[in-house]
Amino acid sequence: MSELGTARMPLRVAIVGSGPSGFYAAEALIKAEPQIHVDMFDRLPTPFGLVRGGVAPDHPKIKSVTRVYDKIAGTPGFAFWGNVTVGRDVAIEELARFYDAIIFASGAETDNRLNIPGEDLKGSHTATEFVGWYNGHPDYRDREFDLSAEVAVVVGQGNVAMDVSRILAKTIDELKETDIADHALDALAESKVREIHLIGRRGPVQAKFTQPEIKEIGELSDCDPVLEPGALELDPSSQAELDDPDNKHSQKNIAVLQSFADRGAPVKNRRYHIHFLKSPREIRGESHVESLVLERNRLEGEPFRMKAVGTGEMEELACGLVFRSVGYRGVALQGVPFDEKRGVIPNIDGRVVAGSEVVPGWYVVGWIKRGPSGVIGTNKPDSQATAAALLDDIPKLKPCAHRDGVELMDLLRSRGVRFVSFADWQRIDDAEIERGKLKGKPREKFTRIQEMLDILDLK
Ligand code: NAP
Numbered sequence: 205m206s207e208l209g210t211a212r213m214p215l216r217v218a219i220v221g222s223g224p225s226g227f228y229a230a231e232a233l234i235k236a237e238p239q240i241h242v243d244m245f246d247r248l249p250t251p252f253g254l255v256r257g258g259v260a261p262d263h264p265k266i267k268s269v270t271r272v273y274d275k276i277a278g279t280p281g282f283a284f285w286g287n288v289t290v291g292r293d294v295a296i297e298e299l300a301r302f303y304d305a306i307i308f309a310s311g312a313e314t315d316n317r318l319n320i321p322g323e324d325l326k327g328s329h330t331a332t333e334f335v336g337w338y339n340g341h342p343d344y345r346d347r348e349f350d351l352s353a354e355v356a357v358v359v360g361q362g363n364v365a366m367d368v369s370r371i372l373a374k375t376i377d378e379l380k381e382t383d384i385a386d387h388a389l390d391a392l393a394e395s396k397v398r399e400i401h402l403i404g405r406r407g408p409v410q411a412k413f414t415q416p417e418i419k420e421i422g423e424l425s426d427c428d429p430v431l432e433p434g435a436l437e438l439d440p441s442s443q444a445e446l447d448d449p450d451n452k453h454s455q456k457n458i459a460v461l462q463s464f465a466d467r468g469a470p471v472k473n474r475r476y477h478i479h480f481l482k483s484p485r486e487i488r489g490e491s492h493v494e495s496l497v498l499e500r501n502r503l504e505g506e507p508f509r510m511k512a513v514g515t516g517e518m519e520e521l522a523c524g525l526v527f528r529s530v531g532y533r534g535v536a537l538q539g540v541p542f543d544e545k546r547g548v549i550p551n552i553d554g555r556v557v558a559g560s561e562v563v564p565g566w567y568v569v570g571w572i573k574r575g576p577s578g579v580i581g582t583n584k585p586d587s588q589a590t591a592a593a594l595l596d597d598i599p600k601l602k603p604c605a606h607r608d609g610v611e612l613m614d615l616l617r618s619r620g621v622r623f624v625s626f627a628d629w630q631r632i633d634d635a636e637i638e639r640g641k642l643k644g645k646p647r648e649k650f651t652r653i654q655e656m657l658d659i660l661d662l663k
Contacts, residue, residue, distance in 0.1 A: 208304055209238030209598050214281070216604060217594070218303040220290045220537070222246040223253020225570025225583040226309035227273040232591035234279050238598060241281050243303070243609065247289040248342065249624040249632060249656045251277070253311055255580065256649075257341040260367040261382035262374065264646060269580055277626045283609070286624035287653065293621045294612070296539040302612050304601045305565045305594055308540060308549055308556070309587075312532035312571040318359065322487030323528070327353070331364045331529035338371055338392075340385030340649035350492075351395035353524020357496050359484050360529035361404035366417040368527050369400050373427040373476050383640065383647045400427070400476045401521060403496075405483045405512040407503055408435065408454075408461050409442040415456035421476055422463065428470035430477045436465055445507040482519075483512060487526055495522045532576035540566070548575055554590030555597075565601055567594050628660050635659045 207213040215238055219226045222244050230242045250256055252270050259266045277284060290299060299306060315330040317323065327350060336344030358369040371379070376393045384392075404411055411418075421429050436458065438446065446454050461478070479498075486497040498519050501512040533547035541558040543550045549568045550557050556566035569587040571577075578586075606612070616623050624632075632650065639648035650656045 206599060206601065206603060208601055208603055209240065211239050213603065213607070214239035214241045215305065215598060215601070216240075216303045216607060217242050217305045217307060218299055219244045219307045219309050220299075221253060221309035221311060221570070221572075222251035222284065222286070223309060223311050223570065223583075224255060224269070224273075224580045225311070225573075225587050226253070226307070227276050228584045228587035229307050229309060229567075229569045229591050230282060231276045232588045233594070234276070234281050236591070236595055238595065239281075241283075243283050243285055245285045245288050245290050247287070249287040249629065249653060251284055251286065251626070251629055257339050258335055259339075260335075260371065261339065261384035262370070262379065263367075264382065266580065267383075282626075284624070284626035284629060286629055287657070288616060288621055288623050291538045293616060293619060296537065298615070300565070300604065302604055302606050302609070303565075304604050305567060305597075307567040307569055307590065307594070308537065308572055309569045310534070310537060310572050312534045312547065312576040314533050314535055315528065316531045316533055318484055318528055318530060320484055320486055322489065322493070325487055325489050325493050326350075326491060327489070327493030327524055328487050328526040328528070331358075331360070331368050331527055332532065334368055334371075334527055335364065338384050338388035340388075340651040342651055342653050345385065345387060345651040349391060350525070351391060351397055353493075354396055355399045355401070355521075355523040356397045356525040356527065357401045357403060357521060357523045358527045358529055359403045359496075360531070361402060362412040362529065362531065363414060363417050364532075365402060365527075365529035366413045366421075368529055369402050369476065370417075370420060370424070372397050372400050373421070373424050373474055375426050378425055381644050381646075383645055383649065385649055385651055386643075387651070397525070398474050400474065401523070402476065402478050403482055403484065403498065404478075404480045405501055406510060407438065407442050407480045408458060409438060409446045410454075410503075410510060411457055411480070413457065414453065415460060418457055418460045421478075422460065424472075424474075424476070426472045427474035427476050428467070428472045429464040430470055430475050431461065431465045432477075432479065435478070435480055436461060439503055441505070441507045441510055442503060445510070448507070481512065483514060484526075485514075485518070488520070493524055493526050495520045496526055497521075532571065534572045534575075546575060548572055554593045565597075622657055622661075624657075624660065632656050632659050 500517040536542035636647040
């Protein structure tokens with residue numbers, strides 16, 4: 205009988221990714237009865253995934269969830285290994301020599317494509333790029349956004365589209381005391397964008413944004429929301445969807461949209477146009493975005509399953525910038541099964557599968573398990589379910605050969621990898637907060653990995 209999970213032989217678990225789903229998995233394991241040691245890996249020297257690099261800078265309350273993760277990180281049996289890229293600095297097969305189980309928590313790092321002509325023209329960007337840029341993510345800090353155009357279009361009506369469009373619509377005074385990266389604040393200060401268009405392929409009842417996010421658009425200091433005449437007229441199935449007593453999501457959204465429709469003519473310097481029932485068909489321009497061709501849609505299907513169908517009626521919207529915010533996608537990890545169609549690691553209840561076979565000792569949580577849906581809190585029960593599957597499997601797990609982190613440290617050092625502990629991250633954190641104080645911001649992030657490492661290695 206295996207001794208795994210006893211004080212003599214604590215179970216060794218590696219978690220690949222340090223976003224919310226990784227932390228909730230770590231918490232569930234550490235709190236469990238068996239003795240478990242968790243090592244959490246991240247390719248950046250900084251933890252917290254999308255809480256740091258995705259949540260909008262003007263939503264500080266959402267970011268305060270990191271206090272929960274700090275507590276988990278402070279629990280005995282937990283260690284953070286930042287600045288280690290699994291699959292490059294250490295191969296999956298190598299990692300498997302040091303851990304009895306591996307949990308993949310790598311999220312959804314790229315975007316869905318629209319697959320329309322002109323998508324790659326200059327001035328057409330993904331939401332991921334823009335979000336990473338204004339949040340100071342090292343991968344995106346050098347991206348350039350030409351904000352000299354007056355008209356910007358955001359395609360999609362999820363909460364990421366709301367974040368992107370709201371940042372474009374806000375004044376510098378509304379942003380300067382947030383933790384937005386300085387390079388983004390400087391560029392946005394010069395922005396000429398005055399008209400922002402938010403494009404939804406379905407109707408107002410089906411819009412994915414949530415009420416607090418759409419309500420914020422009515423509270424912007426120098427931007428008015430604008431709806432097209434008749435935008436809230438509903439087809440019978442949408443009306444039935446709205447009338448469903450359980451559909452609080454749409455009822456709350458429609459109440460806010462109705463309040464926008466009831467406003468007088470816009471008076472502020474910027475306008476935020478909300479379009480429904482339109483699909484992008486082509487981005488036009490010589491070498492740079494000049495316009496977006498939209499096809500008007502109608503809705504077909506049963507309530508709650510309504511699909512947008514093109515009517516053939518086209519319109520062309522002149523614009524200089526397009527942001528595509530039509531959902532994220534997971535990225536394959538070398539050596540790990542991947543479902544190309546869904547952009548997830550195939551799994552049964554969190555156990556990774558290759559074909560129809562469960563891969564012993566491999567698990568998955570979060571967006572790379574179920575796709576990019578839900579809010580941060582959605583990950584807690586999802587990660588707990590995977591942790592429960594892992595705990596059930598302990599008697600079947602094969603103990604790994606190398607049960608000491610020192611050997612892994614030696615391996616990484618021999619490859620020149622400067623791995624970062626949680627205590628190291630806390631020094632980076634302190635330095636960022638200190639830099640922020642000088643500017644009246646909660647923090648000024650380091651946006652280059654070398655800058656972060658320099659803080660640690662200052663003599
Ligand atoms: P999302 O909520 O799934 O929204 C994707 C949007 O893209 C939908 O409006 C969708 O329309 C549209 N879309 C997809 N394919 C399209 C196409 N080919 N043409 C036109 N439109 C298309 O995804 P997300 O905005 O990326 O957000 C991901 C998750 O993070 C969500 O669960 C979101 O709530 C969460 N999040 C939350 C917050 C917050 O709480 N403040 C902030 C950011 C993100 P259909 O509805 O017709 O499919």
